[in-house]
Amino acid sequence: MKPRINFDVPIRAAMVPEYDWANTPEYVAAVRTFLAPGDRLDVIKPSELATAGDIDIAFCTALCGPSALAARLAPTRIPALAFQSYRGFHPYHAAFNREFEQRGGIRLPANTPAEITASVRAVRARKALAGLKLIVAGVKTSDDQPNPMRIFAAGARDRLGVEILIRDGDEIKERAAGYGDADADRELKRWYAEVLEGPGEMNEAHMRQVAKLYLAQRALLDETGAIGITPQDIGCFLVIANPVVMPNVSYAPLVADGFLVCEEADIEVLTTELLLYAGLGAHPTMSNIYYGYRDRFSALASHKDYTAEMEEADCLQCFADNHITAAHFSTSGVLPPNMMRESRYRVREALPSWPGQSMIASTPKLGPVVVARLSPDASAIHWVPGEADGLGTGDQYGWYRGRWFIRVPDARDFADRCLHQHYAIGPVPGNTDAFVTLCTKLLKLETCR
Numbered sequence: 001m002k003p004r005i006n007f008d009v010p011i012r013a014a015m016v017p018e019y020d021w022a023n024t025p026e027y028v029a030a031v032r033t034f035l036a037p038g039d040r041l042d043v044i045k046p047s048e049l050a051t052a053g054d055i056d057i058a059f060c061t062a063l064c065g066p067s068a069l070a071a072r073l074a075p076t077r078i079p080a081l082a083f084q085s086y087r088g089f090h091p092y093h094a095a096f097n098r099e100f101e102q103r104g105g106i107r108l109p110a111n112t113p114a115e116i117t118a119s120v121r122a123v124r125a126r127k128a129l130a131g132l133k134l135i136v137a138g139v140k141t142s143d144d145q146p147n148p149m150r151i152f153a154a155g156a157r158d159r160l161g162v163e164i165l166i167r168d169g170d171e172i173k174e175r176a177a178g179y180g181d182a183d184a185d186r187e188l189k190r191w192y193a194e195v196l197e198g199p200g201e202m203n204e205a206h207m208r209q210v211a212k213l214y215l216a217q218r219a220l221l222d223e224t225g226a227i228g229i230t231p232q233d234i235g236c237f238l239v240i241a242n243p244v245v246m247p248n249v250s251y252a253p254l255v256a257d258g259f260l261v262c263e264e265a266d267i268e269v270l271t272t273e274l275l276l277y278a279g280l281g282a283h284p285t286m287s288n289i290y291y292g293y294r295d296r297f298s299a300l301a302s303h304k305d306y307t308a309e310m311e312e313a314d315c316l317q318c319f320a321d322n323h324i325t326a327a328h329f330s331t332s333g334v335l336p337p338n339m340m341r342e343s344r345y346r347v348r349e350a351l352p353s354w355p356g357q358s359m360i361a362s363t364p365k366l367g368p369v370v371v372a373r374l375s376p377d378a379s380a381i382h383w384v385p386g387e388a389d390g391l392g393t394g395d396q397y398g399w400y401r402g403r404w405f406i407r408v409p410d411a412r413d414f415a416d417r418c419l420h421q422h423y424a425i426g427p428v429p430g431n432t433d434a435f436v437t438l439c440t441k442l443l444k445l446e447t448c449r
Contacts (some may be wrong), residue, residue, distance in 0.1 A: 004258030005227050007128040007278050010038040011056040011120075014078070016046060018069045022062035030085035031059045034113075034120050046072045057108070057123045059083040060096065067096040074105035079123055079442060081110035088112040109437055118433035125278035125434065126442040130161035133226035134260070134274065136267040137167045139235040148376060152267055155378030160443060162274065164267055165224055169236030173244065175216035176209070184211035187253075195256045196249075200347030202358045206245060207347075210358065214250035221259060228260030230270040238354065249358045251334040252345045255283070261334060262286040262422070269422045272374045272381070275443075276426030279435025280370060283336035284426035287326035289371075291315045291415065293403055294325065298392050303352070322411040324371070325392075326364075326404050326425065335362045339427055364388060364404045368428040370435065371406060373419045375448060381439055382417050382448035384408050385432060417448050 015031050017023050023043055035041060044052050046069050058080035060069055073080055080100065082093035089111040101107050108119035134156075136149055153164035188211050192198055199207045217229055231237075237246040251261040260277070262270045262285075269286045276284040294317045296310035297303075318324060334345075340362040350357040365388075372383035385408075392403035406425075408414050426435075439445045 005128070005132070005260075005274075005277060007125045007281070008036070009124060009128045010036070010040070011124050011127055012040045012042070012054060013120075014042050014044045014049075014052065014055045014058045015083075016044050016049065016058050016060050016069065016073065016080075017062045018046065018060070018067055019062040027061055027085050031061075031083065034059075034116050049073060049076055049078070056127055057081075057120060061085070063096045064092045065095045066099065070096050070099040070103055070105065074100055074103035077106060079106040079108050079119075081108040081116060081119055083110065083116070088115060106441055108441060109433065114431075115433060118431070119437055121281075121434040122279065122437035122442055125438050129274070129278055131163065132161075132274065133163045133165055133224055134267065134270050135165045135167060135220060135224065135226045135229040136265050136270070137169045137172055137220075137229065137231040137236070138265040139169050139232050149265070149267060152271075152374075152376055152378055156267075156271055159378050159445070160271070160275075162271060164271070165226060167220070169232040169265070172213060172216045172220070172231055172247070173236070175219060176212040179212045179215050181208055183215060184208040187211040187214060191253055195253045195345060197344045197346050200358075201349040202249075202347055206356075206358060207249075209245040210247070210249045213245065213247040214253055217247065217250060217254060218257070221254075228262075228270050228274065229254070230262045230265055230267055232265035233263050235265075238357065243354075243357075246354075246357050248334075248350075249345075249347055249360050252360050255334050255336045258283075260284075262424075264422070266420075266422050268374045268376065268378075268420070269424050271378065272372050272424035273426070275374070275381070275439065276370060276372060276424055276435065279438045280426045280428055280430075280432070281434075282427045282429050283338050284424050285335050285339055286422055286424050288421050289418070289423050290325040290327060290421075291318045291411070292325060293327070293392065294318060294323070294405070298394075319411050319415075321407070322409065323390075323405050323407050324386075324411060324414060326388075326406055326423075327402060334360050335364055339365055341365055361402060363391065363393075363402075365427070366390070366404075369406060370426045370428060370432060371408065371414075371423050372426070373423045374445075375419060380446035380448045382419050383435075383439070384414055385428070419448065 084090045109115040156162045260273045273284045292311045292314040294314040346361040348361045350359045386406040390405040
């Protein structure tokens with residue numbers, strides 16, 4: 001997978017000693033250990049903060065008890081942490097930390113060296129988010145009615161610094177119609193060499209249409225400089241008078257190209273994917289979330305045999321063992337290569353729901369994840385840590401055949417706070433500290449209750 005988003009942007013740090021005795025090469029060197037070679041580090045006196053220019057993070061040193069530095073630093077809104085050259089938290093920091101927060105300062109976690117590292121990473125990610133663009137290609141809406149996409153776009157711009165570009169879903173189809181079969185065949189040749197196992201269960205004419213949809217989306221991304229896209233598959237391609245080929249399979253090469261994607265014009269999930277990527281450092285996916293399709297479902301010969309009583313029992317099982325079910329195949333996006341077991345995607349027909357339509361298929365890797373979704377105005381986020389610890393497979397299960405099971409701390413609490421059937425799911429290669437700091441301290445997102 002080719003990285004498309006660079007979260008390792010250079011930052012400007014300031015070491016702010018309350019007393020001059022801490023302005024030593026040893027202290028400067030200690031701060032430097034948490035910065036990258038391309039970062040700038042300046043030693044700035046408290047009296048110079050107001051005129052020092054843009055600073056991304058402040059390392060406050062020589063703190064001992066109540067401090068005048070808190071009153072100077074808090075109004076600047078510079079994210080800051082109390083720093084001791086040889087450790088993380090020191091009781092000498094306690095009074096500063098408390099006053100700094102009481103005055104509205106942005107205090108970053110710094111109890112251990114690992115927390116300091118995560119805080120710096122979160123600051124870097126926050127800076128990288130500013131100005132990034134995402135595309136939502138939805139269906140036409142009336143100008144005299146509230147438009148949820150525009151409400152979210154305003155919140156994303158104001159709170160996250162992310163620009164949401166709203167396009168008509170028909171634009172993708174119109175752009176796709178401008179490509180010829182030769183264009184599509186060149187793309188398919190590349191896909192079969194690098195991305196897909198082959199046309200799978202679909203014929204070549206169908207795959208040509210998919211390739212043209214890819215070319216249309218890729219052109220839109222390249223022209224705008226956006227790093228992710230979510231078209232309205234259902235209302236623009238499928239549930240219309242004359243259904244046409246859906247773009248699901250086209251998401252696989254887009255993800256392989258390093259772009260973020262998700263389905264059903266769900267800009268809230270696409271933007272949540274971006275936050276997960278920024279905070280966790282790994283390309284995420286999306287999925288439909290269910291409370292069901294567990295042991296009773298797995299024992300069936302066909303999804304048609306699944307009764308309401310079985311579904312209720314499976315739901316109670318989810319509550320009892322604190323699991324949610326994610327159905328990858330169908331309206332659940334595409335696993336990025338770092339989240340899938342295979343080296344290539346498979347193309348399947350979307351039976352039994354949508355004969356003649358194609359969907360991507362792959363097997364999720366198991367391990368720690370974060371499951372998250374932003375609120376409709378981008379002011380809050382619902383997120384929980386989880387562990388993907390089981391899979392449900394089998395072609396007899398129709399479009400639910402790609403199930404995976406995620407253990408969460410409290411399944412009933414998840415149900416109480418759940419915002420939607422779509423959630424972003426990000427793998428956790430290390431810990432969640434940078435993601436939590438990014439969302440709660442720097443972006444000031446509320447936690448959904």
